[in-house]
Amino acid sequence: MQPSVSIKDLSLNFGNVKVLDRLNLDIAQGEFIVLLGPSGCGKSTLLNCIAGLLDVSDGQIFINGKNVTWEEPKDRGIGMVFQSYALYPQMTVERNLSFGLRVAGMPKDEINRRVARAAEILQIQPLLNRKPANLSGGQRQRVAIGRALVRDVDVFLFDEPLSNLDAKLRSDLRVEIKRLHARLKNTMIYVTHDQIEALTLADRIAIMKNGVIQQLADPHTIYNKPVNLYVAGFIGSPSMNFISGSLDGATFTADDGTKIPVGAYDFAAQRTGASKAVLGVRPEHILLGDAAQGMPFQTQAEIEIVEPMGSETLAWTKVAGIPVTFRCSSDIPLHAGDKVTVGFDIARGSLFDAKSENRL
Template sequence: MSGVTLKGAIKRYGKTQVIHGVDLQIEDGEFCVFVGPSGCGKSTLLRMIAGLEDTSDGQIHIGARDVTNADPAERGVAMVFQTYALYPHMTVEQNVGFGLKMNGVPKAEIDEKVAKASEILQLGPYLDRKPKALSGGQRQRVAIGRAIVRGPDVFLFDEPLSNLDAELRVDMRVEIARLHKELGTTMIYVTHDQVEAMTLADKIVVLRAGNIEQVGSPMELYQNPDNKFVAGFIGSPSMNFLNGVVDQGGVRVPALNDTLIKTDVSLPANGAAITVGLRPQHLAVTEAKSGIVVNLRERLGGVAYDYLTTPTGERITVETKGDDPIAPNTTVDVVFEAEHAMFFDAESEARLR
C-alpha cells in the first residue's frame, strides 16, 4: 500500500493551463474523493496520477517513488472507468483474469486471484456468464474485480457509478465502502455527486477550475467551509445564500423581514454587502404572512422540502419534518437559527470568521 503526493502539479494543453499547481497529500490507505462541477479538472488530475495524461510541470509520487514520467504500467495503480469496458465474448471469469493472462501469470495463480476477487465482490454465481447476462451493478463489480486481481498500490475510480440507476448507485456505494475497509488500499475516487463524496470519503478534495478550493473530512467541509463555493457544493439540498448588509455590528437580511443577525464574526464597515448562508434544516416556515411565497413542496416521506421566493426575488429551500400541508402560492414567514448562519464576503466569496 502507498500514499500519493502531488507537488505543484500542472497540466497544460498547448497554451491553455487546466490544472494550476496542485499540492496534495493522500495518506496510505486513505479513501480520497475528488469532487467538483463538470470541467473542474478532477478527471484530468486522476488521469495524471494514472499516467494517462502527461504532467506538464510538478511531481507525482506514489509511496517513495517519483512516478511523474513513469509509464502507467509501472505506477502500481489500477483504474476503474465510468464505462465497464468488458469483453463481450468472454465470461466474467475470463474478463477478471484477462490482464494477468496477458502478462504471462501462471494459470494456477490467475485462478487463485480470480477466486479471491470473486469472493470479495460476491461474483461466484456469475463466473460463467457473459457481460450481456449481467446487470449494470454486476458489470461494474466485474470491472472492479479486474482491478483487484492486479494487487495495485492505489485504486483509481473515475465516476464508476454514473451509468447506474439510483438504487444500484446506493448498493454500489456500500460495496465500494466495504471493499475499501476489507482491502485497506489507498483509493482515489472522482465524482461530481457530493452525496457520494460525503458517504465514501475519508478526505474530500473540492476542485474548481483546476484549483483546490478546500481539503478536509466530509464533516469538516460541511461544518466549516472556507468559502461560498464549498459551502454551496457540500450538503444536500444546497445552502441558501441571501443578500445582507452590515449594520449596527450585525448583518441585516432584507429577504427575511429585514432581520438583523447579531454575530461575533469580524465584519467590514457598516453598509458593506455580505452574503448570508443558511442551511435548509436551520430554517422553518410559519403561518405569518410576510410576503414570502411557497412555490413547491417536495414530500420525501418523513422529510419535505419547501421551495420559496422572497419579496426581494431570492429563492430559499426549507427542510420540514412531518407533513404540515402547505399549498402552492401560500404566503408565509420564515424563521431561522441565527447561530448557524455563515457569512461570506460578497466579492471574494471568502468565509468571514
C-alpha cells in the same frame, strides 16, 4: 507516516488551456478521497494523471514515496475502474480478471488464487464463465472492480464508476464500495460529480473548479463550513439560500433593508467596519413556528409552493425579497398561501465576503 499518494505542484496544459494549475494534494494511507466537481473541472484529468494515462506538463506524483511521474501505468501500483466498465467484450469474466496477469507471465496457481479471492470478495463466482454482454450493469462494474483487485495494488482509482447505473443499483453498489474499502483498507481515489456519493463515501472530499481544489476537508466540514460561495452553492440539495447585503459589526442588512443580527455567527477572524457580504443559510437551518422563537432572526413569510418529499417537506417562500427554500418535517401541515413565522439559525449559517467570495 508517509502519504500513500502525494501530488506536488502538478500542472497540465493542453495547448494554452490550463486544465490543472499547480495542484497539491497529499493522500494518507488507506484514505478514501473523493474528487468532486462539475464536468470540465479537471477531476478526471487529475485522476488520469495519477494513473499515468496522461503526461503531466509540470510537477511530480509520488505513490508510496516513489516518484512515478514518468512511470508507465502498470508500474505505479494502481488499479483503475472506469465509467464504461471497459471490460474486454470477447473474453469471459475469468479471462477479463486474469488477462493482465497472464500477459505479465505470472505463475498459473498464483493467478488462480488471486482470481478466486477477487471473485469471492465481490461475489461473482457464478459469473466467471460468462461474457460481459451477458451481465447486468451492476455485475459488469463488479467485474471491473475485480480486475483492479487482482492486481493486488495499494491504490484504487475510480473514474465515475456508478454514473452508468440506474439510481437503485447506484445506491446498492455505493454501499458495496464502502464495504470493500472497510475490508481492504486500500487508498482509494474516487471521481464523481454526484455529491451524495461524495458525502457518503469520502473520508475527505476535494471540491474542484477550473483545475483548482477549492476545499479539501471531511464531508461534515465541507457541508457545514464551506470555504467559499462556490463550495457552498455546489454542495447540498436543494442548495443553500443566499441573501446578499452588507455587514456592519454584528448586523447584516439585506439589500431590501431587512436587518438580520448575526452576533451568533462564529467569525473566522475579528473584523471591523462595513462591507458587502452574502449570508448563506441551508434549507434545514430555517426553522418554523415554535422552533423559530429562539432564533436570533425571525420574520413573517408567506408560503408560495410546497413540495412534499415523503419524509420531509420543502417549501418555497420569500425573505427579504429573495426566494428562499426551507425544509421541515412532513408532519407539519403546510399549504401554499399560509402565513408562517420562520427563524434563521444564524450560528449554523455561513457568511461570505461579496467580493472575494471567501468565508468570513
